[in-house]
Amino acid sequence: MNNIRKIGLKYCGGCAPQYDRVQAVASIKRHLAGRVEFVSYEDRDVEGVLVVAGCPTACVDLTLFEGRPLWVVTSEKDAEGFVEKIKKMENTDGLERGI
Amino acid sequence: MSLMNAKQYEESLRKLHFNVWMFGKKIENVVDDPIIRPSMNAVAATYEFAHYPEYEDLMTATSHITGKKVNRFCHIHQSTADLVKKSKMGRLLGSLTGCCFQRCVGMDAMNALSMTTYDIDQKYETGYNKRFLKYLEYVQENDLTCDGAMTDPKGDRSKAPHQQDDPDMFMHVVEEREGGIVVRGAKCHQTGAVNSHEIIIMPTISMREEDKDYAISFAIPADSEGITYIMGRQSCDTRKLEKGTMDRGNQFYGGHEALVVFEDVFVPWDRIFMYKEWDFAGQLVEQFASYHRQSYACKAGVGDVLIGAAQTIAEYNGAQKASHVKDKIIEMNHLNETLYCGSIACASEGHKEPSGTYYVNTLLANVCKQNVTRFPFEIARLAQDIAGGLMVTLPSEEDFRSPEVGKWIEKYYKANTDIPTEYRMRILRLIENITLGTAAVGYLTESMHGAGSPQAQRIMISRQVNMNAKKKVAKKLSGIPEDE
Numbered sequence: 001m002n003n004i005r006k007i008g009l010k011y012c013g014g015c016a017p018q019y020d021r022v023q024a025v026a027s028i029k030r031h032l033a034g035r036v037e038f039v040s041y042e043d044r045d046v047e048g049v050l051v052v053a054g055c056p057t058a059c060v061d062l063t064l065f066e067g068r069p070l071w072v073v074t075s076e077k078d079a080e081g082f083v084e085k086i087k088k089m090e091n092t093d094g095l096e097r098g099i
Numbered sequence: 100m101s102l103m104n105a106k107q108y109e110e111s112l113r114k115l116h117f118n119v120w121m122f123g124k125k126i127e128n129v130v131d132d133p134i135i136r137p138s139m140n141a142v143a144a145t146y147e148f149a150h151y152p153e154y155e156d157l158m159t160a161t162s163h164i165t166g167k168k169v170n171r172f173c174h175i176h177q178s179t180a181d182l183v184k185k186s187k188m189g190r191l192l193g194s195l196t197g198c199c200f201q202r203c204v205g206m207d208a209m210n211a212l213s214m215t216t217y218d219i220d221q222k223y224e225t226g227y228n229k230r231f232l233k234y235l236e237y238v239q240e241n242d243l244t245c246d247g248a249m250t251d252p253k254g255d256r257s258k259a260p261h262q263q264d265d266p267d268m269f270m271h272v273v274e275e276r277e278g279g280i281v282v283r284g285a286k287c288h289q290t291g292a293v294n295s296h297e298i299i300i301m302p303t304i305s306m307r308e309e310d311k312d313y314a315i316s317f318a319i320p321a322d323s324e325g326i327t328y329i330m331g332r333q334s335c336d337t338r339k340l341e342k343g344t345m346d347r348g349n350q351f352y353g354g355h356e357a358l359v360v361f362e363d364v365f366v367p368w369d370r371i372f373m374y375k376e377w378d379f380a381g382q383l384v385e386q387f388a389s390y391h392r393q394s395y396a397c398k399a400g401v402g403d404v405l406i407g408a409a410q411t412i413a414e415y416n417g418a419q420k421a422s423h424v425k426d427k428i429i430e431m432n433h434l435n436e437t438l439y440c441g442s443i444a445c446a447s448e449g450h451k452e453p454s455g456t457y458y459v460n461t462l463l464a465n466v467c468k469q470n471v472t473r474f475p476f477e478i479a480r481l482a483q484d485i486a487g488g489l490m491v492t493l494p495s496e497e498d499f500r501s502p503e504v505g506k507w508i509e510k511y512y513k514a515n516t517d518i519p520t521e522y523r524m525r526i527l528r529l530i531e532n533i534t535l536g537t538a539a540v541g542y543l544t545e546s547m548h549g550a551g552s553p554q555a556q557r558i559m560i561s562r563q564v565n566m567n568a569k570k571k572v573a574k575k576l577s578g579i580p581e582d583e
C-alpha cells in the first residue's frame with residue numbers, strides 16, 4: 001500500500017526572489033504527486049518541513065522547526081534535488097533531516 | 100479577530116464617516132471615489148498579501164503581547180530579524196504595488212511610541228506605556244491601519260511653536276476637561292489619511308518648556324468629530340476620471356496625501372501618550388524619523404518595477420542589445436540595490452532599547468534616507484532616457500481606440516513587430532506614471548522630503564559620526580602624536 005507522506009511547506013517572504021518560488025513548488029508537487037501531500041507548516045502532524053527560500057540568504061527563522069526533519073531549497077536546482085531525494089527514499093520510517 | 104483580508108478591510112472603511120473634501124466638494128463615498136480608490140487598493144494589498152503563503156513570512160509577525168499572528172504593520176519589533184523583515188516587506192510591497200502603500204507610517208509611529216512612552220514613565224512615573232500597550236493590543240486585535248501624523252504646517256520657520264503669530268501652526272491643547280483634552284491644529288502631507296482607521300499624532304520638532312502645550316501625542320479614530328481632510332492633488336490625478344484606464348499607467352494602485360485639520364477635537368485621556376513632557380518631544384521625533392527613514396526600502400521595490408519597465412521598453416523598441424542601454428540598466432540596478440543596502444544595514448545593526456523594542460542604527464538609517472533623496476531621481480532619469488521622448492508625447496487611449504485615427508497610432512507607434520503597439524503604450528505609461536505622474540509623488544518628491552528633508556539627515560549624520568575616532572586613526576597612521 002502506498003503511504004503518502006505529509007510534508008509542511010514554508011516559504012520565505014519573497015522580498016527579492018532569484019527564481020519563481022511558487023512555480024518551483026508547483027513543479028515539486030507535480031513530480032511528487034501521489035507520494036507527498038504538502039500541507040501548512042503549522043500542521044504538527046507532518047514528517048518534515050520544506051522551506052522554499054528565494055535566495056541563498058534563506059532568512060526564514062528555522063528555530064520554529066527545531067527537532068523536525070527539514071529541507072531548505074534556495075534555487076530551482078535545489079528544488080529538483082529535493083524531488084530526487086524524496087523519490088530515492090524507500091520504505092523509511094522517517095525522513096532524514098536535509099540540512 | 101484574525102487577520103483581515105482586502106475585502107474585509109474595504110468593508111471596515113465603509114463603516115467610517117470621514118469628512119473629506121476634494122476639488123471643492125465633500126466626498127460622500129470615499130471608498131469608491133475613482134481618484135481615491137487606487138490608494139485604497141494599495142493599502143488593501145497589505146492585508147491581502149498577508150494571507151499568501153509566499154509572502155506571509157514577511158507580512159506577518161507574532162505579537163509580543165498576545166502571542167497571536169498579526170500583520171507586521173501592527174507589530175513592535177522584537178529583534179534585528181524583525182527589523183530586517185520590515186525592510187524586506189517594504190521592498191516586497193513596493194514591487195507588488197509600484198507605489199506608496201501608505202501603511203508604514205503608523206507602524207513607525209507605534210514603534211517609536213513603544214520606546215518613548217516607556218522612557219517618559221521611567222523619568223516621571225507616569226502610566227503612558229501601559230496605556231499605549233493597551234491601545235496597541237486593540238490595534239493588533241482589530242488589524243487596523245493607523246496614520247502616523249507628525250508634520251505640522253509650522254508657519255514661520257524662524258519661530259518656535261509658542262512664538263507663532265497664529266498659535267495653531269503647531270498642534271496644541273486648547274482645553275482640559277474631566278474626560279480628556281481638546282486640541283487644535285493641522286497635520287500636512289498625511290499619507291493614506293482617508294484609508295486609515297486611526298490617526299496617531301506626534302510632535303514635529305524638539306521643544307522647550309515654553310512649548311509644552313504643543314508637546315502632545317495621542318491616537319483617535321480617523322473619523323472623529325472635528326477632523327476635516329482636504330485631499331492633495333497629484334500630477335495626472337484626473338486621468339483616473341477618464342473612460343479608459345491605460346493612460347493611468349499603474350492599472351491598480353496609487354497613493355494619496357491630505358491636509359488634516361483638527362478643529363477643537365476631543366481626545367480622551369486613555370488615548371494620550373505624551374502630555375506636556377516637552378523634554379521627550381525631540382526623542383519621539385528622532386525615533387519615529389529613524390524608523391521611517393529605514394522604511395524607504397519601499398523605493399527599492401518601486402525601483403524594481405521601474406527597472407523592469409525600462410528593460411521592457413528597451414526590448415519593445417529593439418534597443419536592448421545596445422551597450423549604453425545595458426550599462427544604463429546596470430547603473431539603475433546598482434543605485435537601486437544601494438538603496439536597499441542602506442535599509443538592510445540600519446536594520447541589521449539595530450539594538451534593543453530599555454523598553455524591549457528593537458531600534459534601528461540611526462546613523463545608517465539617515466544614510467539610507469539621504470541616498471533615497473537622490474538615487475530615485477537618477478533611476479527615473481535613466482528610465483526616461485531609455486524610454487525615449489514618446490513617453491511624453493503619446494496620444495491618449497481614446498485616440499488609440501478611435502475608429503478614425505487609432506489606426507495611425509497602431510501603425511506608426513509599433514516598434515518590435517512581435518509586440519502589439521498597445522503593450523508598448525502601456526509600458527510607456529507606467530514609466531510616465533512613476534517618473535512624472537501620480538506615482539512620482541511617492542517615488543520622487545516624497546523620497547526627497549518624506550521622513551525629513553535632505554538637510555535633516557545631513558544634520559543627523561554630522562551629529563552621529565565619531566569624528567574623534569576618525570582623526571585618531573588618521574593621526575596614528577601618519578605618525579602624528581595622538582595628542583597633537
